[in-house]
Amino acid sequence: MRRADRLFQIIQVLRRTRRPLTADAIAAELETSKRTIYRDIATLIGQRVPIRGEAGMGYILEKGFDLPPLMLTPDEIEAAVLGAQWVSVNADPVLARAAEDLMAKIADTVPERLRPFVLEPASRAPRPWSREPDRIDMSRTRSQIHEGRKIRLRYRDEQGRDSERVIWPIAIGYHDAVRILAAWCELRHDFRSFRTDRVVEADYLDDKYPERREALRAKWRRSLVWEVPKDV
CATH class of the missing domain: 1.10.10.10 (Winged helix-like DNA-binding domain superfamily/Winged helix DNA-binding domain)
Structure with a gap:
């Protein structure tokens, strides 16, 4: 080296x-x-x-130090492009467009000798066979997560029963066929996972939840494993 x-x-x-x-x-x-x-x-x-x-x-x-943003190695470019490919075909439309823009920016700014790692990568993310459509605004949901704000949901479970609840959204998870919204549920007084294709209605509240988002996320990581719930 x-x-x-x-x-x-x-x-x-x-x-x-x-x-x-x-x-x-x-x-x-x-x-x-x-x-x-x-x-x-x-x-x-x-x-x-x-x-x-x-x-x-x-x-x-020390914090605050950074290198020029695109001093990337070939492996780093390959990793970034593979991740962006996956997002472009699996995420919601806003993130998918952002992933396409990211790949275009990388291709435009890396040296000519590294451009094939973007335009002709050795790895490629597969397209999903099928995916149920989201019935919630995913972009707005991500904003609520980042801001630590509550969401009021009307949700339909596997048996077709509706319920209303206020949740503290934590993270969005991606499965082969569905997306999952992980949250603290005020109704159940516990962490729950909600399929985004089963949301009937969502009201995005201005109320912040009373716990720091980082602390709540740490508790969730200790207590919950991603799985598609049968009943929430």
């Missing part, structure tokens, strides 16, 4: 984690010596890259 590439990779390794990484761990990932990592980190610090730490204790990249 060229030294310039290795310096770039050290920054990439550090930016992936919030915990200090030792020179041993970095050297193992980059398949080089610990002494080389010490020299490279000293070089980066000399170039004003905000790396904190010291030998034996570990290193961390």
